[in-house]
Amino acid sequence: MKLKRVKLHKKGITYEGFILPQSNEETIVLKLENGYNIGLSREGTSIEELGEIEVLKPAKELTQERGEIAILSMGGTVCSRVEYKTGAVFPSTNPADLMRNLPELEKISTFHTKALFAMLSEDLTPAHWSIAAEAVKQEIEQGAQGIVILHGTDTMHYSSAALSYMLRDTPVPVVFVGAQRSPDRPSTDARHNILNAAYLAKHSPMAHVGICMHATTNDNYAHFHPGTKVRKMHTSARNAFRSINSAPLAKADFTRDLIEPLSEYK
Structure with a gap:
């Protein structure tokens, strides 16, 4: 699963983080680098895309053998x-x-x-x-x-x-x-x-x-x-x-x- 890394500019303030999957079209939910989430109205918000990151990589296959x-x-x-x-x-x-x-x-x-x-x-x-x-x-x-x-x-x-x-x-x-x-x-x-x-x-x-x-x-x-x-x-x-x-x-x-x-x- 890939997430977009962006900068959001709104009312003179810049927020940087990853856009999370949205539940509606009017709101942007951003995960900040400190781990917290914020929600912003799309209205009056400009988006600057910085790239993408893979957040859920395929899991390594594990054997069912008992370990130490x-x-x-x-x-x-x-x-x-x-x-x-x-x-x-x-x-x-x-x-x-x-x-x-x-x-x-x-x-x-x-x-x-x-x-x-x-x-x-x-x-x-x-x-x-x-x-x-x-x-x-x-x-x-x-x-x-x-x-x-x-x-x-x-x-x-x-x-x-x-x-x-x-x-x-x-x-x-x-x-x-x-x-x-x-x-x-x-x-x-x-x-x-x-x-x-x-x-x-x-x-x-x-x-x-x-x-x-x-x-x-x-x-x-x-x-x-x-x-x-x-x-x-x-x-x-x-x-x-x-x-x-x-x-x-x-x-x-x-x-x-x-x-x-x-x-x-x-």
Whole structure:
């Protein structure tokens, strides 16, 4: 699918972005470079075309073989994608979408995905935690060397705590990961978080349940927080998750093949 990149001139103001598919002839909906959408009346608006861009490339064909790492989806911003017909972001649980957006995963390990839920994290209940814990148990019994769980950020620290107790003495890393920015925004943290989480799941010596998120506001490294001692401390900051009364378990940076322990672990 191709979108036109344009400059719109209206009342002395210039807007630059991509024209989204229109629902009527009187309005132009533009996706700005900051990820937000604006609507303008066509009347009195001049359009300067700058070219086209391919926004939905054909997905890479995936085999159905099991990988070393299991990626389980529980919903949330981190596993969402943009629907360009509406400009909205909605949950996606298709592994082809993940591979299309994150081809770097292949350099870390082989993996397979399973959709558990596609829900807002505030709608998850203890019953969902039980289902997720059973799914992790089954993946471990079937040979998974690590688990990555995609989750909404608002209640991710509750889920990580619950599964920490449900999955005592897990033999492999179980890494929760989320995103503060939706994938359509240039400032999205989803890519960095998922790749660091996958690297931890594959290479971490720590068989813990925990949360992997940005350690700073930059894309330099992530912290792996213990599942029972972590909390979301800010609504939208990239480094919103902090270990409380405890140091993070580790510092991780997939770009440097780095896992640096920061506290004792099993």
